[in-house]
Amino acid sequence: MDNHVTTQPALSIQDVTRSFGGLVAVNNVSFDLHENEVIGLIGPNGSGKTTMMNLISGALKPNNGEIRLYGENIAGAPAADIAHRGVARTFQIVRMLPSLTVLENAEAGGVFGHAKMWGAELHDRARELLQRVGLEGIENRPVSTLTYIDQKRLELARALISDPKVLLLDEWLAGLNPSELRTGIALIEQLANEGRTIIIVEHVMDAIRSLCSRCVVMSSGVKIAEGGTAEVLADPEVIRAYLGDENA
Numbered sequence: 001m002d003n004h005v006t007t008q009p010a011l012s013i014q015d016v017t018r019s020f021g022g023l024v025a026v027n028n029v030s031f032d033l034h035e036n037e038v039i040g041l042i043g044p045n046g047s048g049k050t051t052m053m054n055l056i057s058g059a060l061k062p063n064n065g066e067i068r069l070y071g072e073n074i075a076g077a078p079a080a081d082i083a084h085r086g087v088a089r090t091f092q093i094v095r096m097l098p099s100l101t102v103l104e105n106a107e108a109g110g111v112f113g114h115a116k117m118w119g120a121e122l123h124d125r126a127r128e129l130l131q132r133v134g135l136e137g138i139e140n141r142p143v144s145t146l147t148y149i150d151q152k153r154l155e156l157a158r159a160l161i162s163d164p165k166v167l168l169l170d171e172w173l174a175g176l177n178p179s180e181l182r183t184g185i186a187l188i189e190q191l192a193n194e195g196r197t198i199i200i201v202e203h204v205m206d207a208i209r210s211l212c213s214r215c216v217v218m219s220s221g222v223k224i225a226e227g228g229t230a231e232v233l234a235d236p237e238v239i240r241a242y243l244g245d246e247n248a
Contacts, residue, residue, distance in 0.1 A: 008071055010035040010197045011056070011166050016065030016075070018051055025051040027221040028065070033166065036195040038188075040202060040212035040229065044242055047218040049201045050092060053170050056199075057089045058082035069166065086165030090172045094151045096143045102154055103139035106130055109158035122161075129157040133187060149180040156187070167191070167198045173207050185210060205233065217241070 009032040018026040026048045033039055041049050054060040056067055058079035067075040074082050088109070097105050106126040130139055133153040138146075146154065152172060159167060173184045185207050192198065192211060202208055208215065208229060215232040217225040219241040225232050232238055 007034065009033060009068070010037075010070060011199075012066070012068040013052070013056070014066040014068065016052070016055060016062045016067060018048075018055055018060060018062050024221050026055065026062070026218075029218065029221075029223045030065075031216045031223065031226055033197060033199060035197050037214065038192045038196070038198045038200065038212050040200050040208040040215040041218065042202065042208060042215055043218035043224075046220070047241075048221040049218055050170055052218070053089060053168050053199070053201060056082075056166075057087055057168060083162070086162075087168065088159040088162055088164035088166075089168035090152075090155045090159055090170055092171045092174065094148075094155050096146075096151060096154070098143060100143065101139065102130065102135060102141050102143055102146070103127065105143055105154055106157045106161055109161040125161055126157070129161050130154075132160075133157045134183070149176055149184070152176070152184070153187075160191075165197060167196055169198060169200045169202070171201055171203065173202055173204050181207070209233070 011033040013029060013031050016026055016029050017024065029052065041052065043049055051060065055062050058074070058077055058081065061076040065075065066073045069085055069087065074085060097108060100108070103126055106129060107122050110122045110125060127139060130136060133156055135150060135153050135157065143151065143154065156172065169188070173181055176184055181204065188211055200208070200212060212229050214227065215229050216223060217232055217238050224241060225235050225238050
């Protein structure tokens with residue numbers, strides 16, 4: 001009997017291109033993300049990583065190619081529709097709903113995301129996730145009182161409340177001090193150990209090494225490497241893209 005099972009990718013990026021006028025920000029890029037996998041999407045500034053996250057989440061539409069979520073092409077679908085289908089994300093610059101409390105910000109993800117909740121169920125789930133990310137006891141505070149890492153924690157809780165099929169973390173660890181960074185990595189590690197399916201865009205290589213089994217590397221809009229994390233980070237072409245020819 002053949003025990004080999006070929007599973008459909010959770011997310012499949014197929015020959016995706018996005019240009020802005022004469023600038024090709026993402027150029028014919030393909031890669032797969034499998035269920036329960038955490039991969040790093042890395043590369044120097046301006047390589048097209050955030051554009052790719054915007055294409056997956058529906059903030060931008062590709063000029064060409066397909067983006068398949070469990071086999072269904074979501075390329076070009078509205079962002080709200082893609083969120084309903086199970087893609088949640090955080091942003092490089094944290095986005096809070098400033099007139100709402102910490103609890104209400106978390107609850108917003110349950111109203112507009114994949115697994116919709118209302119009333120007591122939503123309230124209880126939001127409280128549970130705030131406790132999970134380390135924000136227990138401050139549910140009724142205005143978000144304007146939060147420190148930077150606590151804003152990051154809240155954004156993560158808001159993304160998780162809808163129980164997304166795929167979670168996109170766009171430089172979620174950026175701007176954290178060393179102590180906060182350790183806390184943040186541990187939190188993502190817990191999500192990975194739960195079997196979450198995650199793409200991480202990150203410049204913190206310690207985080208990529210500890211969290212990601214595999215990496216996709218972009219430079220100037222194209223994919224220049226893909227494979228196991230240790231192997232990819234030792235690739236001379238990847239080192240050259242980050243550090244210049246003299247370091248390769």
